[in-house]
Amino acid sequence: MVDVSEKPATRREAHAYALVTLSVDVLNELPRNPKGNPLEVARFAGIQAAKRTADLIPMCHPLPLTFVDVKTTIIDGGIEIRTVAATTAGTGVEMEALIAASIAALTIYDMCKALDKAIVIREIRLERKTGGKSGDYVRS
Numbered sequence: 001m002v003d004v005s006e007k008p009a010t011r012r013e014a015h016a017y018a019l020v021t022l023s024v025d026v027l028n029e030l031p032r033n034p035k036g037n038p039l040e041v042a043r044f045a046g047i048q049a050a051k052r053t054a055d056l057i058p059m060c061h062p063l064p065l066t067f068v069d070v071k072t073t074i075i076d077g078g079i080e081i082r083t084v085a086a087t088t089a090g091t092g093v094e095m096e097a098l099i100a101a102s103i104a105a106l107t108i109y110d111m112c113k114a115l116d117k118a119i120v121i122r123e124i125r126l127e128r129k130t131g132g133k134s135g136d137y138v139r140s
Contacts, residue, residue, distance in 0.1 A: 007090035012131035016097035018105040021078040021120045026112050038111040039072040046070035046104035050085050050096040060095050063087045070104050092132050
């Protein structure tokens, strides 16, 4: 792990995105999913995963998260996932936001795979981040 002990603790925030492509038939069946509401379960899974990022990615520092949010939106052809993670620490929170988006997407896949194996998870990406030594970043 990189030594971040000399870096000042500042507010840092990261936003991530993922897209889960689903057929119209699967989208129509979401309210009747026998496992429960995939969007709500994905929300909880993403939040839980963000809090466990350092356990999943070996070189990540464990961070005291001050905020995590996962929002899912049904769109034509799938579900958009947008996540936010924040901390006041000496290192960034991008991985926590990306893990939240990834695990939320995988949870939707898991809950819908009985209906369709052709589900695709795409475009997991950092949308923006604020704070830290490298400054702000916004995907163009």
